Amino acid sequence: MARFLSDNVSGAHPRIVEALLAANDDDHRPYGDDRWSRRLDETFSALFGTPVAVIPCMTGTAANALALSLLAGPVQSVAVHAGSHVYNDECNAPEFFSGARLVPIAGSDGKLRVSDLASFAALKGERHAPQPAAISLAQATETGGVYDCDELAAIGDLARSHGLRVHQDGARFANAVAAIDRPPSELTWKAGSDILSFGATKNGCFMAEAVLLFDPGLAEEARYRAKRAGQLPSKMRFISAQLLAYVADDLWLHNARHANAMARLLAETLAAHRAIEIPELPPANMVFAKMPPDLIARLEEAGLAGYHADGTMRLCTSWITQSADLDRITQALLI
Amino acid sequence: MARFLSDNVSGAHPRIVEALLAANDDDHRPYGDDRWSRRLDETFSALFGTPVAVIPCMTGTAANALALSLLAGPVQSVAVHAGSHVYNDECNAPEFFSGARLVPIAGSDGKLRVSDLASFAALKGERHAPQPAAISLAQATETGGVYDCDELAAIGDLARSHGLRVHQDGARFANAVAAIDRPPSELTWKAGSDILSFGATKNGCFMAEAVLLFDPGLAEEARYRAKRAGQLPSKMRFISAQLLAYVADDLWLHNARHANAMARLLAETLAAHRAIEIPELPPANMVFAKMPPDLIARLEEAGLAGYHADGTMRLCTSWITQSADLDRITQALLI
Amino acid sequence: MARFLSDNVSGAHPRIVEALLAANDDDHRPYGDDRWSRRLDETFSALFGTPVAVIPCMTGTAANALALSLLAGPVQSVAVHAGSHVYNDECNAPEFFSGARLVPIAGSDGKLRVSDLASFAALKGERHAPQPAAISLAQATETGGVYDCDELAAIGDLARSHGLRVHQDGARFANAVAAIDRPPSELTWKAGSDILSFGATKNGCFMAEAVLLFDPGLAEEARYRAKRAGQLPSKMRFISAQLLAYVADDLWLHNARHANAMARLLAETLAAHRAIEIPELPPANMVFAKMPPDLIARLEEAGLAGYHADGTMRLCTSWITQSADLDRITQALLI
């Protein structure tokens, strides 16, 4: 039992299961020449209201690293938040795929701010330094924050004015869209983003990620790079079928809205304990709670704990979190 | 319909489906800290009769490239057959993961012979040349051949005497074991092989490969390299559960024996047509048939063709091939 | 004493010495912002009759590897002769700098032929294979052969028609130009070559090579890549001054003509011995002589031997070879 540990502990949603099994019915040509994979581009183009090329991937790390390799090369650099997943939790994968350096930008919360990016952008033309090529931001961030449309557009403008490109790590993109409640187009290409790592695994799939290229001219290079990186599965239909089911009938948003709502309920539940402090109501599906060691211990004993450090625990909700889970929190904490 | 195109067109075996769904029942800790992944090492150690460290992978290309990166580094080289998958069909993935050069060795069939490896091994110590570090052979080969124990041991001996290590690309390892009918240990570490890319996808899984390290001392580096390569899935249990079910009760050998037997039947079926020549009875699950253009056309119309070039068609069988499929061949060719 | 071992055993020509010392007279700004380095582009543009961007390098391996990294990337491949220096004697440097694969093309002599390149070019579009991007030929070749204008143009045409680019490893470019006796332009960009590794070290410099870009649009990327590769010396003037002196007043051609002429004399000298066979008169500065073991031993004792294998010895002449050196050969062999 690891319900609140992370959203990656949950299994696949019944509609994803159903889609996977349907794709298992018969033989189909390999390497993306199947009827699920062939529908990816048009499906995501419709979803985002612009031509999109889709590169299915098997992990978020692979998706991010592949995406960045399309925007930055070996004499270049990419600005990232110092607390981001691409910087801290991908074991040099972005550097490996791209050859570029990740430049960590500190910031008060998990977001990149235009003002913090100035010194990065100023290295353009400095012959001894890797050249600024891209900005990679996480939507939602590693601490569950979300960028609104204006914040994204400001980064997009900065990028455009300096000849940089923008990548979004959207491992929890669905939660961000659900939180902001704007069309995905406004949160991506209309705000100046070039590539989105579109996460599906955490929000109801077995294993399915996709690199979405808003500049389809990048697709050919991307497909060869995916192959080179071991991200071209022979039975690609099993990834593609998940992706199609994930966005069909807004399942992705339905799941994310549920997870976000459960996070708010979880925050309220925890805040009801007088020894627990919730510094900020969660916009997405992550709650950070300051609590004393004995409460941490109680949650751990009950199998309800999240990762914690320095007296702050992160708890994640997901598409499968239920009110009974919150009741178990209440019971464990004797609220 | 693409039944004979390749073995990667088939879906997953019912017992693999069942195992996947069982792993979807509840929440489980991520990144391999689940009860399926934790059983991999002991399960494969028992299967091979020696301590084995298991690194699950999502594609055969990733498994091969990861394996080679553990045996050869950036100032080194790896001998491969000129017609092999690692050389021709992995878009520089082995070079990417390892930094080493692949040295293509020509050969009359798809197998590496000790006599062909001498000039490769002789570069040891030549300061201007990448240093020979490993030999990578495919079992079964890209043209469906299999190495017997003596051939493997001869390569193992050559390697040991020159300080080289041996990798096997076992995308179709099950078919080779079924063909040779010897314990897997005799075909691997007892014959001097250090790492096996253990394929499961083609032989009844959705998507599951594993790098098997017969030198468990390589495991720590391997795990970080897997992470760096985007091959550490958060929901690893869905790969691990497939791997466990795949080797449970010899499902892998059962499937492979079936595929091999169907390949022999297919060869006989085709050979019954007087315009078709089968140069060699298939040891594993691949049939090569020389046939005139009109027969190729008929098989293509019937959706029964394999890849073909220069009047020779490759047809693959798999765990799911049935006698009705052979009947359809008979009908299409008016045998 | 190693006079005929290679042309890289010779020292620097007096005019190169003089130029180096002149550049040592005073302080000068670093990293190419000096009056020698600033004249490189115009000097070589004049020499080749077209705009040329010059990237000074310190070794031929670095020049070749840097050049290839501008023409081929990590999902691509480069055709090279199986007996070439870039393939056999640069310890993966081209792969390291570029990420691309070198595809060895066998050939009867050291030259790449259009007919041998067809199967390489045919991989264009094959999704599982590294994509053909460039052809790298050596002028003169590793065995002292030279391409004439027609041969070069044929390769240039092939390249253009397949979207490939052409690199020349010109470690002995001067010897080739001297042998063909045509303007350098006709042997390079007019014949469809995109980049030339222009060697100067072997032909009278201390240490000076240059990557010549006939597409100056590649220069910016090249300069950052040179820096990244440790090929941007702070005191670049000491390389640049050699390069300028090397081409001033046709010193490079003067030296090469001398070396080539001495090679022909050397061949005639050796051929005078009835136990020595010279299969081919040398067009450039390398002689291959078949000789019995006792003659090899005598030359070795006299410090006059070149590299040899299987009873064939390679002897190189250089700008400094003198007739007295030939006399010593005559004496050692008792001709």
Added chain:
Amino acid sequence: MARFLSDNVSGAHPRIVEALLAANDDDHRPYGDDRWSRRLDETFSALFGTPVAVIPCMTGTAANALALSLLAGPVQSVAVHAGSHVYNDECNAPEFFSGARLVPIAGSDGKLRVSDLASFAALKGERHAPQPAAISLAQATETGGVYDCDELAAIGDLARSHGLRVHQDGARFANAVAAIDRPPSELTWKAGSDILSFGATKNGCFMAEAVLLFDPGLAEEARYRAKRAGQLPSKMRFISAQLLAYVADDLWLHNARHANAMARLLAETLAAHRAIEIPELPPANMVFAKMPPDLIARLEEAGLAGYHADGTMRLCTSWITQSADLDRITQALLI
């Protein structure tokens, strides 16, 4: 005229010139098989009082990158000062050669402190993060500071206790040794350092650097890596002869002591102007002077300026700086 811009603007010392010309006297075998190169190991072993393997390099960037590639690999990381040359001025060369990440550590001055390295070392074992493998410090630092023996030993102890290794970027190692006035052994291997990039170019050579391996077991890998990186010059004797002359009769220390002494005089000269502030007396050969824009302008007009930013100018002295140069400063500033 660029006398104070940097120490890399100076030419070669007469004894280095003499050594270079002596090595030009005759033919010699290539690639280090000459009598200068063959003496490097013993010469530097004697100088450091321990077995040292020497890898000559042509630039400091190449030396640093090569050194780091021996201590850290592609799933690892290296702690560096955020203001260091390896981080800011080598355009990803260390990452390129090694595959490792450089982790920038901020600090009040240019030095790494043990207390600042704790969070870096704490990542050991964290599966999602590149693994800490080495610490790279600059001696002297990029701002002219020097580590004393205790500071070095403290870093060495930290490293040993965490299984890390230590590299020193000694582009200005001579200046540091002259400043500390201790034997080079005490400032390197006795203080726990594994590799030193031993700079000679800035302190009186044309172009000569060396990677000094205090663990000679690294030498074989290093030599192949040097070759792969284009750092194995065919006429290596021209680098080796400089290195030998550089350390013969303590020329390196003589030059460095002179430069350091001139820096102190320069600091005093500048401090005599009431509008100029010298925050710190320079231990090595770099002076930082706060001065108003009109004084900066006057120095620039006189060709005596160094790099400056935010009203602080860096001025470097070198082996060739003379008191007449200081007089010119006095005149230009009307002191």
